[in-house]
Amino acid sequence: MSTEFSCKASLNMILPALKGVALVLGFAYATSVVATPAQLPLLTRSSTPAVPNVMFTLDDSGSMAWRYMPDSIGPTGNQRWEWVFHPGDNPGGSYTARPITTRAAANNAGTDLMSARMRSSAYNTIYYNPEIRYQPWYNSDGSQLPNANPRAAWTNPNNRVDVSTAAARTTAVNNGRAVRLINEDGTGEITYTTSQLWCKSRNDGTANSTAVDNGTALNCHNITGERFAPATYYVHNGGNFTTAANFTRVRIAIDLPATDIPRGAGRTDCVQSGTGRSCTREQELQNFANWFTYYRTRLFLSIAATSRSFSEQGTELRVGYGLINQPATVVDGVSTRTVVRGVRNFQGADRTAFFNWLHSAPANGGTPLRRAMDDVGQYFSRADNRGPWGNTPGTDDGVAATSHLQCRRSYHILMTDGYWNGDAASTAAARGNVDGSNGPTITGPGNQSYSYSPAAPYSDGHSNTLADVAMYYWNRDLRPDLPNRIRPSDTNPAFWQHMVNFTVGLGLTGTRNFPGDWPALQAGSLGWPAPVADGPTTLDDLWHAAVNSRGRYLSARDPVEFSNALSSILAEINDAEASEGGVATAGAALEAGNRKYVPVYRTGDWTGNLTAYNLDANGQQLTAAWNAEQSLPAHGSRNIVAGTRNEAPRAVPFTWAGLTAAMRAEMGAGASEALVNYLRGDASQEGSTYRRRSARLGDFVNSQPVFVKGLVDMQYNFLPVGTPGRGDYRSFVAAKRERNGVVFIGGNAGMLHGFADTPGVNATTQPAGREVFAFIPRALLPGLSALASNSYGHRYYVDGPLTESDAYWSGAWRNVLVGTTGAGTPSVFALDVTNPTAMGASNVLWEFDRTVDPELGHVMAPVQVGLMKNGQWAAVFGNGPFSAAGRAQLFVINLQTGQLIRRIDTGVGGANGLGGVRLIRDANRVVVGAYAGDLRGNVWKFDLSNTNATAWGVAFGGQPLYTAVDASNNPQPIVAAPEYVIHPRGGYMVLVGTGKLYEEGDESSSQPQSLYGLWDKQQLIQGTGGGWVWSNDAAQGPITLPSSIVQQNFSSTTIAGAGGATFYLVNSTTLDWSQHRGWSLPLTIVGGHRNLVTPQMVLGGFALFETMSPYSDQPPDPCDAVNSGVGFNLLINPLNGAMPTEPVFDTNGDGVVDSRDEVVSGYRTEADGRDSLLYDRTTPSTPTCTPGTPGCDEDEPPCAQPGKRLFSIQGTSGSTLGCLSTGAAQRSWRQLFQFPQ
Template identity: 40%
Template structure:
């Protein structure tokens, strides 16, 4: 699941990324840290071979504490850990190297054509130098050892033999034991525990692909770099490549390949990178990090077209270079620097304690580095000096200085930002805590030198000086995660080029006079909501308020947090240090420590803490990316006065009209989620924040938001919906907001929004609520569910809006697809009690597995004339459109519609090739009975989605089963491809139009023999539908997005097209758009134009035009110039328009 917004912008100028690998001899060691097995000798743990970096092997003596320590993962962090799943290295195409059998484990997979194998699952004898300590290896002798083994540290600190328990992995065993569950990370094991075969396979994978530091580096790097976009320009090298060669016309060492687009296409570097990576072996050399960093810096100082700043590096292209391009260097090492200094004399000076050059840029920018903490020190010829040299100097003076500064990097000139990873090494300072002291002057950088511990601090110092980041990893899992975090951060920083993006809009349904535009800036990950007055007659707009300007003082904010331990009201507590339980404080801060008080205040919005160990923010309001806001007052009318006159629903039916009146007696509140960990409510009249809620599922990751090296993540990022439900236990109606957390966590919550109490018939209504009493409080948190909740283990990330209503058995429910990245990767429907959050039923489609990952996307409910839920539609990631039959009043009858074929449940329709369906379908009544289900294919939430150019389409499929009738006949579904009529879209814009329009060549659908239509999306590769279609005035509006391929230093939006279509795909008889911009839609406009390109960077919304059912408005994201009227279909306008007010 992507951690940064992918839909925010199109292709910005791709950054340069140079990766430098430590290939020193210590990378061949099999222990971590060094002290475990490095002394007078370099001792290994596996007797497969010895070499210059492994002089001997730890003894196999079962009584030896040294044997136990080096073969225990609690002591030797490099050794096999049964709590970790080890996988073969990832290949360039996302597949993996073959898993080798424990009886034939590959010894040297990194050596081409080497066929050496070893049997790990039998007792074997080896003639080796066996060592009883890191400083005592005897002469060669023969010892026998069972290789697939490890020692559990069961007590003590590992200094005595009775501290350990030997575990030998055999095919007949169960691991950890029959009665002990496996670790959560061991998802390679099918059962509660791991079988012997599963454990042997995991050990074999560790042996072949993870047993040395170099192999861990290969494994982690292959994982992290697979996610790098193809547009990024990646180069690589190694620290012991001292041979001088010609790289892009320049003589250099260290660098083995200059930056190139990281694609698999000809001329791309991904093929060569993976070939290079998978063959890396330790070299007989030291750790010349200063020389390596200087060589990389010199490479980035090349200014001709073949160099890293050129438009097409390695060529003599005369295309101008992009002046805003960023450049990054990632250096990993397992040791402290030694040997060669930087060859560049100026880089050996005390650069961070010297006045830097004056640099000017666009918009009258001016910068000169003046020695300051935490950058400066008293020493020359350090790694930090080299890093500072290539940050503080303009590396390409011939280019305009137009790099966009960020909150952590003020440089606007061409410079190099360095990230460093220390693998299994620690310095004198703690990078997690020492920076505030270094900034304040209460601590100083220690002096580095040849093979000094302080050189590890210098590695960190180098990252600080270049405005990068230092990450320390103590095991293979942490190394892979550290490198992934760096890649994500670079993606995030580069994404700041997109500027402000619009994620969604909500329109006031009462006056249709306002819209609410959430925005975010990725430069500092801040957000805002702007309320805009909208004249629906001409589209003109003016701002009313911005939420960021009306956040209350931090101590005054009404913020509550879920108390997961609470079983009764209140289920949340005030988000204050003193109010929270000890367990909640520990979950938030990691300890019941009063230092957490500052963290809470920071998260509440205290700005004075920023820069003093806490991340700087543009405002207290976090970025709002995917959470669609909802305005809550009185516009929702569920028409529940049409409910049937039954014992379970009579009270609800009879009181609903009065409840609608009661909702008018309060202030309107706008609810939206943000990636600051909160659901926010804002007063519609002033924009002031009135309420905020922190889900308990996020409490343990809230601390990350305060970290100065914060890498963007999602928190409360799912759509928010409003729901009216009847609480029979309290004998009253409730008005709820329900939301999933999007990619923030696998969770959903519901909050009650206050409504004035009912009043006696004939009495005057009570006094309306004020703004403060209209907002929720701690008592209004109804429930929150996540994967730890009973029955919800299969819940995935909720990216779609929840649906809600009342079932035919009288139960009020919330209904969602299980979402993405669930435990089993199947597509399932969850039916949840809307009042309690208790699971009522899971309906499993049976489709999906670890090998064929699936998940159910957005859901659309179908109600009968009495407003009861009778069916649901949803698509999955394998191209299946499912119908769920909910027509019965008996829960046991709720199931997937259309029966089964063999053991497989039947979808209503399946795309010809697997096309992911993520957006919720919509529907209109079909003239011949049943409904026309309208949907599109596409997704945009995984790392590789931005470059996916697979064929996608828009669809209309006729479900001919009458609403409310049981759908059990498999013959009623659509299985014949010939029954779907293909339509044709012009892939070039129409001429003679004012705006960019595309035409449709319609082949009318004859429903006597056909079941629907398909419109391939052909305007540009990668075009797809990810936003829910909307029905209005007899038309369906379906929006598509297409990643932009053009590259520029200017802001770029993802291309958006709005399609306004006849839902039945009849012949076009009148124009749809005002294509000639004369303010009328008539015969002078293009008849075929059904799609318009929108110059916006967020989804559009249909707004009904006052006084007519014949036209609509496609609302813009920003500015009025992009609004566009369209003409509807009067035959079904009234019926379909009413559905726009439905949840």
């Protein structure tokens, strides 16, 4: 399995990953410099996920040997024929479950209706379809069995013989191990010398004439000497299927030209031709031979699709397998039916065993699906060490059963081609009307309680159904001896150990229209029918079973649909484990109105996804609205552009034809049209030429989503009078709120993505979650080929933060998105996102990378944007670590052109780099300065107040405002941007947190880190020529005395809150501003405690510091939402470092913040990235009666105290309500950032 994380904790970015991430190791700056940041998520590599159990049950009934689908086109009632397309077709086993006296092959005459229909994929969906590429079965290592030979195509892939020479082929054909589809000389018709019967329709060419009733002689004759063309298919030309004239026969070796046969995009074995493909006759014959050998029966088709889907999976699954007709055998010490082998880690010999079993699966028996599902449910109910919950299933490791993982999920994938019949469930309780009855009460952590109550779309009035069996193993606790720690999801509320069923129907339809009837079934206006064995209502029951167990039902008509269905099921299993199951789940998120956007990533194949969640009025997460992978356009339709590094045009379409010769050359020797198509999402050459992926989106680790619509208001209407655009800014802000929105996020498949999402607006023209734009910076082109390598490990591409801002040039306001590649190849870029849903190459403004300036390092903090005193709009950022000179430097870039305005060098090197920047703006919103920290612990102030850019420089005569060191005098690295507030005595209080997390070794560092509040006394004053400048009063200089910083400390006492929550206290000392210049708060809650993100200002003047440690003070627990780190949300008074003086959080869990709660500073949470804040600034409602008194059914508002307002700290997997004093009057959202991973 690919372990998926909700992008909170990843690894190498300075600012991206965990929720309370902060500092990292203290390293010796005199040592050699690492060339690049770590290229794997530091916070997740050591974690041990709760690998899910997956039982795959294959239908091995006799109908799986049939050569046609669906069942409705075969014999019914007393009819007694079975269609065989080739007289030599004998893969082993019986041809039919019905006794017949002859084997009937389709007549060679082109006008025979039976032959036409059964050899047309439009009618018989299992038959050869020239628009599908048929590939051999897959092995455990992703390799494939050999292509079939049209001159001697094997009748059974498991009974292959040598067909490399003409003599060997003749022997194979004579021995019945192969058949000829063409002659040795390549001609199309062959002569049969064996004695076989050749039969045709009784009333040739008329309706209802494809079968013969019992007792009626078949219209057959001996075919000895008959000439026919086996490699033949029929094209249905429209009209009914009962008239032979509606079909056209195509004999591949006779009727098709040698070259230039037009085919669709699915024929990836052929050359590209426009939007389709162009095949040769030899390719068509090869494809037909592969179909015959590997796909011509239902069983073969199932093996082909299953082998491909499972070969794409990583090792983080525990897979078992079974057959619905498997008799009772001893499985891991217990007599069991259906299950052939219990779950095992999907690797090594156990992985090989699965594929060996799959390739040799039989087809003989009935379809006892109810009993089979019950058998699997009983297997998942085992509690012994050798069973599915054991730490090493199949062996007894001697541990107590109560030590089994409590959050491991269990899935059952049931594939069938037929209506169920035969045995009912062996478990008596599973044979009742389970979904029509109340279920048992199940309890879990945090006072959770659940009891199933019959309701649509689950309940019905019928007993002894497959859906009842599914419900029985869903609403019962399969391991009552274990605590219930399964993480619920939007589609599955179960927090107890249970079984989820995914069901796949091959070539079948029921009485309910799938999926069209789903809304009516959900609403209860349409019910489930009573299943009748061997009838179409059992297909409805198969769908119902998936619904009851909160799985999914999929219907497949051909090998492509089957493979896609199974792959989507396995992807969903991986997604559930990644985002909810137990490693660092949920990374970055942001809220836009009523949505929250949460990216995830899978470590197995390094793919990802972005999910939008609806929120209620209190910011509580509701259902998922969409996910990007499901809405991604076809690879040929995606709007992807690649930057040209400021050449004209600034970007070109990312297609082979669109790339310039120089750009193709930069991609390396392996660059080709196929590689470009692969990077766009084409999966046709995965597993052979290129690396397999379970999804087309790359992993989202450190980049945070940014919702571009109407959230940004820079208050530029306060710009100095006469500034261009000042008078139009309010209208521009209003116009932004009316446009369609797009969520932008950087990904590690080499590109920045934009996904449309404007709830309730233009849902037809811009489907929610659909990718509308993607951008590849040119600096990344040389590394793109690595993404396709079968030996790909992981590296970062567009992994840095994004910043949305506004600017004015050329007579118009612009909405601009500035991003960085983070730990990827260094680059900073800007896009015009004024009209975000209609973007193209012309929206790329510029790129700034090391080819422009080698002093650019890895920029892993958000870029700042503003109007400079010289009248230019600029992007401002620190150079980051790993620059050419290794010194801390500030970049100021022209926002319109990308040209360098000024680079300010602090002169301090030693493996140094400047971190995140916070711009200082005057009362007119013009930039006059900036704060930033570096890796040597220096807090720098830059003077940008001169109208002449050449005069800009480091404030305080080139000295830092302060240098942060630990008790051993080691520099404390600063990577997060500072924040500042106005100091009541003039100047600014600068808030800084220390720590880093982007190099190998950072995750294990225990160097002490701290939070600081530093008083910068320097004040803005009116300059002689007008405008604001910095005072040069010597008394307002930097902080030089360590004793002027008062140390505050965390209390050793913690508060145990409701639901297992832990709250923390701060012991503080009063500051004397006549002698003190600030405060410090050592991060000592756990070892490795650090700060990696900029503090946020909250209601009541408090600062929210989100800190973290990459390792917990407790043993790693795979069942924790984050087990590779721990986070802390802390409310601190920015002026003195103290905690609040009255209750702010609901510590007792009664849903109300009042005097009954404890006074605390903050609480323990997940290390999942920077949270966002939702303020409810409306006047709280007052109950009309006293809550809790007799006759009053109103709840007490969570924050109804006079002068108080509710706020919500939004994490990626939950939220926390608080109550603080405020005078604001509106609700606003703030973006959620994430820690570096």
